[in-house]
Amino acid sequence: xxxxxxxxxxxxxxxxxxxxxxxxxxxxxxxxxxxxxxxxxxxxxxxxxxxxxxxxxxxxxxxxxxxxxxxxxxxxxxxxxxxxxxxxxxxxxxxxxxxxxxxxxxxxxxxxxxxxxxxxxxxxxxxxxxxxxxxxxxxxxxxxxxxxxxxxxxxxxxxxxxxxxxxxxxxxxxxxxxxxxxxxxxxxxxxxxxxxxxxxxxxxxxxxxxxxxxxxxxxxxxxxxxxxxxxxxxxxxxxxxxxxxxxxxxxxxxxxxxxxxxxxxxxxxxxxxxxxxxxxxxxxxxxxxxxxxxxxxxxxxxxxxxxxxxxxxxxxxxxxxxxxxxxxxxxxxxxxxxxxxxxxxxxxxxxxxxxxxxxxxxxxxxxxxxxxx
Amino acid sequence: xxxxxxxxxxxxxxxxxxxxxxxxxxxxxxxxxxxxxxxxxxxxxxxxxxxxxxxxxxxxxxxxxxxxxxxxxxxxxxxxxxxxxxxxxxxxxxxxxxxxxxxxxxxxxxxxxxxxxxxxxxxxxxxxxxxxxxxxxxxxxxxxxxxxxxxxxxxxxxxxxxxxxxxxxxxxxxxxxxxxxxxxxxxxxxxxxxxxxxxxxxxxxxxxxxxxxxxxxxxxxxxxxxxxxxxxxxxxxxxxxxxxxxxxxxxxxxxxxxxxxxxxxxxxxxxxxxxxxxxx
Numbered sequence: 315x316x317x318x319x320x321x322x323x324x325x326x327x328x329x330x331x332x333x334x335x336x337x338x339x340x341x342x343x344x345x346x347x348x349x350x351x352x353x354x355x356x357x358x359x360x361x362x363x364x365x366x367x368x369x370x371x372x373x374x375x376x377x378x379x380x381x382x383x384x385x386x387x388x389x390x391x392x393x394x395x396x397x398x399x400x401x402x403x404x405x406x407x408x409x410x411x412x413x414x415x416x417x418x419x420x421x422x423x424x425x426x427x428x429x430x431x432x433x434x435x436x437x438x439x440x441x442x443x444x445x446x447x448x449x450x451x452x453x454x455x456x457x458x459x460x461x462x463x464x465x466x467x468x469x470x471x472x473x474x475x476x477x478x479x480x481x482x483x484x485x486x487x488x489x490x491x492x493x494x495x496x497x498x499x500x501x502x503x504x505x506x507x508x509x510x511x512x513x514x515x516x517x518x519x520x521x522x523x524x525x526x527x528x529x530x531x532x533x534x535x536x537x538x539x540x541x542x543x544x545x546x547x548x549x550x551x552x553x554x555x556x557x558x559x560x561x562x563x564x565x566x567x568x569x570x571x572x573x574x575x576x577x578x579x580x581x582x583x584x585x586x587x588x589x590x591x592x593x594x595x596x597x598x599x600x601x602x603x604x605x606x607x608x609x610x611x612x613x614x615x616x617x618x619x620x621x622x623x624x625x626x627x628x629x630x631x632x633x634x635x636x637x638x639x640x641x642x643x644x645x646x647x648x649x650x651x652x653x654x655x656x657x658x659x660x661x662x663x664x665x666x667x668x669x670x671x672x673x674x675x676x677x678x679x680x681x682x683x684x685x686x687x
Numbered sequence: 688x689x690x691x692x693x694x695x696x697x698x699x700x701x702x703x704x705x706x707x708x709x710x711x712x713x714x715x716x717x718x719x720x721x722x723x724x725x726x727x728x729x730x731x732x733x734x735x736x737x738x739x740x741x742x743x744x745x746x747x748x749x750x751x752x753x754x755x756x757x758x759x760x761x762x763x764x765x766x767x768x769x770x771x772x773x774x775x776x777x778x779x780x781x782x783x784x785x786x787x788x789x790x791x792x793x794x795x796x797x798x799x800x801x802x803x804x805x806x807x808x809x810x811x812x813x814x815x816x817x818x819x820x821x822x823x824x825x826x827x828x829x830x831x832x833x834x835x836x837x838x839x840x841x842x843x844x845x846x847x848x849x850x851x852x853x854x855x856x857x858x859x860x861x862x863x864x865x866x867x868x869x870x871x872x873x874x875x876x877x878x879x880x881x882x883x884x885x886x887x888x889x890x891x892x893x894x895x896x897x898x899x900x901x902x903x904x905x906x907x908x909x910x911x912x913x914x915x916x917x918x919x920x921x922x923x924x925x926x927x928x929x930x931x932x933x934x935x936x937x938x939x940x941x942x943x944x945x946x947x948x949x950x951x952x953x954x955x956x957x958x959x960x961x962x963x964x965x966x967x
Contacts, residue, residue: 376843376844376845376856452848533840533841534840534841534842535840536839536840553869553872554872557755557756559831559869559870560756560829560870563829563831563846563869563870564831564844564845564846565844565845568846569829569846569848570846570848571829571848643759644756644757
């Protein structure tokens with residue numbers, strides 16, 4: 315078994331690696347211009363996913379292995395363990411809550427609530443963001459306090475308000491489970507450990523992507539019929555008059571940076587946001603730009619879930635955000651007409667695409683063992 | 688409309704000469720040039736082409752760009768380098784010669800494309816297929832280079848969030864890559880990618896030389912971002928340099944309508960009347 319640290323691997327050697335044994339059974343679409351047939355199942359279940367990440371990302375994600383960050387190790391056995399842990403309620407103090415409680419597959423891995431609800435029923439301070447397409451993220455959490463997915467995964471588990479787990483509780487529960495002991499040993503060479511569990515969960519999360527939306531088929535695939543005329547007009551607005559691409563850039567529609575929109579400003583003070591991490595007063599009230607992929611499915615919106623619908627969000631931006639001393643200078647009233655706002659919403663809805671597992675094809679709700687659809 | 692006007696404007700292909708013979712031949716407006724030396728059969732061997740691209744008329748001022756984003760970094764106004772002319776010589780014109788036979792594209796290159804001062808540079812490059820393109824941000828603001836192939840589909844779209852950030856992409860297919868910045872609509876560059884090695888870009892002296900061409904009658908394409916394209920026929924002589932001068936007529940660059948980034952003509956537009964009604 316050999317594991318590949320994606321953060322350290324890139325370049326022609328990987329690009330040239332054979333895809334013939336990569337276990338991808340179903341991919342509705344792959345990179346633009348290379349509509350290859352589905353590959354045969356892998357003969358080696360421990361084969362690195364790296365070539366797959368290069369050549370099998372769904373249409374519309376312009377990713378290369380160098381994009382993957384941090385110490386996440388993408389290796390099939392690690393991913394499989396991570397997936398099991400993601401849906402395992404023993405990760406919460408009560409034994410009732412899993413990662414999927416707040417990151418539900420059917421809601422594009424969000425929970426539909428304004429604010430998350432912890433293991434004891436207490437409200438979490440922020441809206442649960444999607445975990446899709448986070449493998450290339452440069453900062454995790456709304457305030458970016460975690461540099462990679464493994465560090466992020468650890469946070470909610472150890473948070474008193476969220477899952478309420480401790481290292482001791484984890485070791486007690488999983489160390490007494492022979493199956494888990496065996497799996498941890500196979501993957502990491504040692505017994506169950508919460509830090510290792512976070513790495514496995516991160517590996518699983520890094521395989522979860524969404525793309526191949528109508529927008530992707532239109533822009534990357536050249537399918538002129540894939541977007542309605544309203545969505546096409548919305549695309550123009552998105553890139554031109556509305557200026558959305560100032561922050562929602564690239565193929566994941568985020569600059570991974572922090573901006574103050576005035577969300578949460580109560581007239582006198584802002585929530586700390588990025589300031590809590592940097593201590594820089596310029597970062598007061600700044601939060602990370604979220605992806606817009608599958609945004610139709612991730613209501614309510616903003617870091618505090620204070621905007622219920624996409625229309626609310628568009629109206630908020632059309633009015634130039636909420637004035638406050640640290641408002642982002644690029645934010646200003648847009649004066650878009652109701653028809654234009656509808657077009658923008660049509661465009662945003664065109665970003666809804668299927669969820670893929672980079673290791674096994676389409677993610678199928680309920681297929682918790684990760685088999686291809 | 689722009690293409691049609693350029694077709695008319697780029698009227699004169701003036702002179703072609705075989706340098707060894709010191710011969711210069713003029714021709715009428717819009718006509719293909721007769722080769723200086725015509726042979727019944729293409730000779731064996733290889734020769735060179737030297738192509739000079741000139742502007743007829745007064746060089747226009749560079750169009751003014753009024754920045755609508757990141758003004759603190761980009762400045763409120765920039766000059767758009769759509770047409771660089773010095774002493775009547777046009778830079779950034781792509782010259783390519785159809786080899787008339789299947790040839791290897793040549794060794795892949797490593798190209799650089801930088802954002803600097805909220806402009807992309809170099810403005811125009813050529814490369815063989817398979818070349819790698821290193822995109823680098825030299826500004827301390829976010830740029831979003833977005834590559835379109837032949838105006839038909841997106842081939843890359845990357846976010847470079849800060850100064851010094853680079854990402855590399857492969858130019859896999861032959862064609863014209865137009866690179867915009869989705870964040871700053873005025874930023875633009877072109878890379879022409881070929882499946883043969885006979886291409887180049889005119890520098891500030893308005894000239895490019897292409898070596899190793901198979902001898903015989905060859906079609907040359909001269910392309911400029913706003914002046915349009917010309918096709919001419921030349922005769923390549925073995926062991927000799929064939930020189931051509933191509934002239935484009937000056938245009939008012941202020942009237943040039945560039946396709947905004949990612950806004951290809953085939954993407955639906957808002958009907959102006961409908962828009963007006965909605966405002967009421």
